[in-house]
Amino acid sequence: MESGGAGNAAAAEAVAGGDGGASPAAELATVGAPEVLGEGTAGRDGGTFSWVDDAMNAMGDALDMRSGEDRLDAQEELAAFRRRTFTPLTDHHPSSGFGQFDVTFDAATGAMVVTLKVAYDFVNGSPAAVSPGFRPEEFQWTPAEQTAWSTRYEADVSAQWSSRHVFHSTKPFWTAMLVNTTVRVVQDASHPHFRLTVAKYPNDAGMAQSSVCDPGRHHDATGDLCSVNAPAADGSVPGHGTGSFDSNDMRPEQKLDWGNATVAVSFAQGGAALSTAGAALLQPVIAQLQAAPTAHVELTGRSSTDHRRGAPAADRAVENMDLARARAAAVRSALIAAGITADRVLVRNQGEDAADAGAEWRRVDVQVGDHEMQDPALHETGHMLGLGDEYAVTGAGVGTPVEAGYQSMITATTGEVLARGRDESAMGVGSTVRPWHYSSFLEALRVISSDQSWGI
Amino acid sequence: MRAWLLLLCASESIACAAAPVPPPVPAISAPEAPPVEPSMPATPPIPADVLLQLWLPESGELYRIAQDGRFLVTAPAGLEAVTVPMSKTETGAQVVSATGLVRLGRALDSVGFFALPAEVKGTMPAVDVRLASTGRPAKAVSLVFSARRDGEAVTVRVQADPGASVTMGPLGPLYDALDQEALGGWAHE
Ligand SMILES: [Zn+2]
Ligand SMILES: [Zn+2]
Numbered sequence: 108m109e110s111g112g113a114g115n116a117a118a119a120e121a122v123a124g125g126d127g128g129a130s131p132a133a134e135l136a137t138v139g140a141p142e143v144l145g146e147g148t149a150g151r152d153g154g155t156f157s158w159v160d161d162a163m164n165a166m167g168d169a170l171d172m173r174s175g176e177d178r179l180d181a182q183e184e185l186a187a188f189r190r191r192t193f194t195p196l197t198d199h200h201p202s203s204g205f206g207q208f209d210v211t212f213d214a215a216t217g218a219m220v221v222t223l224k225v226a227y228d229f230v231n232g233s234p235a236a237v238s239p240g241f242r243p244e245e246f247q248w249t250p251a252e253q254t255a256w257s258t259r260y261e262a263d264v265s266a267q268w269s270s271r272h273v274f275h276s277t278k279p280f281w282t283a284m285l286v287n288t289t290v291r292v293v294q295d296a297s298h299p300h301f302r303l304t305v306a307k308y309p310n311d312a313g314m315a316q317s318s319v320c321d322p323g324r325h326h327d328a329t330g331d332l333c334s335v336n337a338p339a340a341d342g343s344v345p346g347h348g349t350g351s352f353d354s355n356d357m358r359p360e361q362k363l364d365w366g367n368a369t370v371a372v373s374f375a376q377g378g379a380a381l382s383t384a385g386a387a388l389l390q391p392v393i394a395q396l397q398a399a400p401t402a403h404v405e406l407t408g409r410s411s412t413d414h415r416r417g418a419p420a421a422d423r424a425v426e427n428m429d430l431a432r433a434r435a436a437a438v439r440s441a442l443i444a445a446g447i448t449a450d451r452v453l454v455r456n457q458g459e460d461a462a463d464a465g466a467e468w469r470r471v472d473v474q475v476g477d478h479e480m481q482d483p484a485l486h487e488t489g490h491m492l493g494l495g496d497e498y499a500v501t502g503a504g505v506g507t508p509v510e511a512g513y514q515s516m517i518t519a520t521t522g523e524v525l526a527r528g529r530d531e532s533a534m535g536v537g538s539t540v541r542p543w544h545y546s547s548f549l550e551a552l553r554v555i556s557s558d559q560s561w562g563i
Numbered sequence: 564m565r566a567w568l569l570l571l572c573a574s575e576s577i578a579c580a581a582a583p584v585p586p587p588v589p590a591i592s593a594p595e596a597p598p599v600e601p602s603m604p605a606t607p608p609i610p611a612d613v614l615l616q617l618w619l620p621e622s623g624e625l626y627r628i629a630q631d632g633r634f635l636v637t638a639p640a641g642l643e644a645v646t647v648p649m650s651k652t653e654t655g656a657q658v659v660s661a662t663g664l665v666r667l668g669r670a671l672d673s674v675g676f677f678a679l680p681a682e683v684k685g686t687m688p689a690v691d692v693r694l695a696s697t698g699r700p701a702k703a704v705s706l707v708f709s710a711r712r713d714g715e716a717v718t719v720r721v722q723a724d725p726g727a728s729v730t731m732g733p734l735g736p737l738y739d740a741l742d743q744e745a746l747g748g749w750a751h752e
Contacts, residue, residue, distance in 0.1 A: 205698055238652075314651075317752050318695035326695055329729040333693040351695065365747070366647035369655030407654070461652035461662055474655050483752045496697065498751065510699065 181280035188284070189214045193555050198300065198346060200322065201493030201547035202519070204512035207300040207322040207348060208492060210548075212555045217286045219274075219552055223264070223491055224295035225350075228304045229253045232353060237312040238460035240428025245309040252354070256305060259357055260484055261292040267485045267533070268492065271540040274552055277560045286561070288548050290492070301491050303350040311408075311432065313455035315353040317483045319490040322348040350491065356484035358453075364405065364476035371470045372438055376413065378469075379433030381441055388473075389438065393445045395475050402477040404442065408435030408456035411468035428458035431471075438471045479537035489534050493547030497534040499527040520546040521563055609709040609716050615667055617741060618707040619725060626746065628667060632658035634745045649747025663744045670740030671710050674733050677717050685723035685732045694726045696751070701730060708734060 196210040209222040232246040268290040276284035300322065308315055320326050320333035326349050327334045336345045370392055372385040396402055408431035414423040435454050442452050462468035490496075495513030499505040508514060509525045517523050523543045531537025533544060542563050552561050607625055609616050613635075616627040623639035634648040648659050659667070671677070685703060692701050701724045709718040723730040726748075728738040742748045 314750065316749065319698075320695055321693065321698055324693060327688075327692070329727070331695055331727040331729050332688055332701065333695050333698075334688075335691055365649045365654050366657065367655060405654070457652060461660075461666075463662055463665075472653075472655055481752075486752045490698070496751075510697070 178280045181278060185276075185278075185281050185284055196551060196555050198322075199551055199554070201516060201550055202512065203493050203495060203510070203516040203547060205319075205321055205490050205495060206493030206547060207346070208551075209300075210551045210555050212286075212552065214284075214556070217284065219286050219288045219548065219555075221268075221288060221290045221492070221548060221551070223290065223292045223488070224298065224300045225292055226294065226296040226299040226302045226347075227253070227257055228302060229256075230304055230306050232306040232308040232312075232315065236315050237308060238428070238457040240424035240426075240431075240458035240460070241309045241312055242425060245312075246307050248307045248354070252307070253305075256354060256357075257294070263357060263482065263485060264292045264488050265290055267482070267538065268488065268540065272542050272545045272563050274545070274549055274561050274563055277562045281560075286552060288545065292488075299347050301348045301350050303352055305352045305354060305356075307354045310355065310358065311435075311454050311456045312355065313457075314483075315355065317350070317352050317356055317487050319351075319487050320349045322346055325349040326351050348491070350487055352484055352487065356487075357482050364474055364478065367474050367476055369407075369472040369474045371467075371472055372434075373467075374434050374469045374471075376411075376466070376469060377415070377430065379430060379437055381437045385438075386441060389441055389445070392473055392475060393442065393447065396442075396447050396451065399475075399477055402475055403451045403453055403480070404447070405453045405455070405472075405474045405476060406435045406438050407472040407474075408432055408454065408458070409462060409468050409470050409472065410434075410459050411466065412459045412462050412464050424459060428456060431456045431458045434469075434471045438473060479531040479539065481533070481536055481538050485538065486533060489544065493550075494534050494544055497525055497527060497530075497532050498536050499529055505529070516550060517543045517546045520549045606707050606709065606718055609711050609718070611711070613709075613711060614664065615671070615708070615710045615737075615741065617738075618709070619704060620707065621704045626741070628659055628664070628741070628745060630664070632660060632664055634659055648745035649750060650745065651743045651749055659744050667740055667744060670737050671712070674737045676708070676710055676719065676737065677712060677715065679717070679719045679733065681718060682720045683732050683734060685721045685730050686735075687723060687730050694724065696726045696748075699726075701727060703730070706731065706734070706738070708737060 191214055193212045193214065195212075198207055199210055200207055209224065211220045211222075212218070229248045231248075234241060234243065234246055270287055270289065272288075274286035274288070275282065278284075301319070302325070304326070306315065316330075318326070318330075323336055323344065323346055324333040325336055326332070330351060333349075336347070338344050370388050372381070372388050374380070374382070374385070392404060396404055410427035410430045412427070415426055418426055435456055439449075439452050439454060443449055459468070493516070495510040497509055499507070505528055506526045509527060514525060517525060521543045525543070529536055531539045533540050545563055549561055549563055553559050604620055606620075607616070607618055610627075612630050613627045614630050616625065618625045623637070625635075625637035625643070627635040627637075627643075629635060634646050635643050636646045637643040647657060648663075650656055650659065650663060653660050653663065656663075687703050688701055693699060694701055703722040703724060705720055706723055706725060707718060707720045709716060711717075719734065721731050721734050723732065723734075728735040728742070731738050739749075
């Protein structure tokens with residue numbers, strides 16, 4: 108949904124409905140207009156015969172003689188509603204206590220647009236946060252990579268969060284009034300809802316953490332705590348929140364399958380050639396992947412802590428990471444040669460991390476997983492859109508309530524009562540957008556339309 | 564936002580489905596230690612075969628790493644059960660690996676655990692700080708670490724927020740090590 112389109116429609120409405128607006132007087136002025144057939148007849152408003160229709164309808168109203176009186180009244184009200192313009196919400200804060208966004212609503216087309224304004228700050232990643240052996244330049248962005256990341260982030264957020272559920276009016280005879288929600292991310296460095304710090308990591312480094320601080324707060328130096336924003340020079344306190352993201356947030360390698368058994372494919376000392384025995388070990392994995400088309404496979408490339416004789420100390424971890432990468436690449440090639448598509452093969456390399464000098468570390472761990480994968484950036488964006496976490500977090504976790512503010516918002520919109528678990532919810536550990544994930548949008552629709560009569 | 568503490572394996576979880584059948588865990592019948600303070604329940608004694616345990620008295624959660632690598636979790640009002648650790652480096656492991664146990668041992672050394680007093684000062688932030696992990700305000704609860712080495716058992720308590728190791732004072736790095744090997748809080752958004 109282009110904002111220009113919505114704007115044009117609003118302008119057209121303003122002409123058709125006079126000052127339109129949200130005032131009761133404006134509504135009263137349009138009651139009795141001949142929009143019985145819906146918005147398609149709106150063009151007759153200023154037409155020659157409208158006053159005749161008005162008069163006839165008014166008489167009918169007064170004498171309660173029209174057939175389907177309630178229905179006709181409702182349809183008239185709906186047509187009037189569709190002609191109204193609605194004041195956009197700026198820096199809207201959902202009642203959950205999380206999130207901040209702008210909202211526009213065009214009743215004529217049923218289009219609600221949720222806009223998340225962000226500013227990007229691309230920074231170098233921290234080598235200490237991942238396995239040793241990646242090269243320093245792999246923690247540095249190129250301008251092209253920054254553009255690619257933000258472009259993909261903006262597209263992926265729209266794809267994941269837009270048009271997943273439709274709102275409908277709960278008023279009698281307003282069944283035609285449906286609302287589609289589009290979510291878009293736009294860059295606004297001067298007045299963002301969230302400032303996103305995005306750190307660069309090697310593609311195969313696996314997971315660094317992502318988190319969001321609520322509006323009015325920012326990540327402190329530890330990265331684990333959110334402090335209140337300091338006043339600016341003019342005394343005003345910036346209202347934005349912050350996000351701490353990384354370059355791998357949109358890579359599915361981020362979510363791992365703990366506990367699923369691994370197949371360990373061994374390699375010769377210093378070697379990365381897949382042996383006959385290693386290839387044989389992959390056969391059951393290939394069969395498993397062929398039998399379960401939605402399953403994926405995760406490869407972890409490893410090495411022992413042995414080093415090439417004479418290798419300078421500074422190069423040792425890097426050489427072993429290169430070796431681990433070559434081993435994982437050999438396994439990946441074998442899987443792809445067997446017909447497994449590349450997008451099902453996830454690779455993260457650990458080199459000599461966690462290893463010792465034992466020969467058993469000269470291996471690639473191969474693990475088949477069938478869980479729905481989660482894009483951490485999209486999960487974090489869920490928080491920016493007003494949603495809370497739904498995964499189990501403590502020894503008492505499974506079945507315990509979600510954050511109270513989040514539950515209250517959901518109760519008031521969908522009536523759903525959530526219990527923490529481990530499922531494919533986008534706010535759990537998967538990427539499925541459930542109906543209650545539209546609760547902050549539904550709440551915003553009620554605010555922007557000054558009308559509670561909306562459901563999902 | 565990242566979660567505090569760990570995502571526990573539930574019966575429906577993928578990880579647990581592949582987990583070994585938990586061996587029966589012997590009931591702890593050691594004599595109760597004297598209470599630290601009148602209102603506080605007694606710290607569960609650290610069994611002879613356990614390397615490191617973390618107890619949260621307020622919630623009743625108890626996490627143990629046995630010397631053979633088994634990860635034992637007691638949910639509030641629940642029984643202790645062997646659970647698959649959520650290791651940052653060894654995702655397929657059914658128990659904490661030998662090298663993982665070495666890393667936990669090193670973490671105990673790095674914080675000088677066996678020379679710490681029975682209670683250390685946490686580093687809770689000033690008021691009105693929230694956790695990036697959950698968005699909730701930072702809140703101090705008791706965390707009671709016990710570790711055993713060469714027959715000696717030491718217990719150290721800190722008032723801190725389990726969702727942020729930066730609040731745990733000198734015990735922060737030890738919590739981080741436990742988190743990386745087993746608790747899995749590091750993995751949550
Ligand atoms: Zn997986
Ligand atoms: Zn989260």
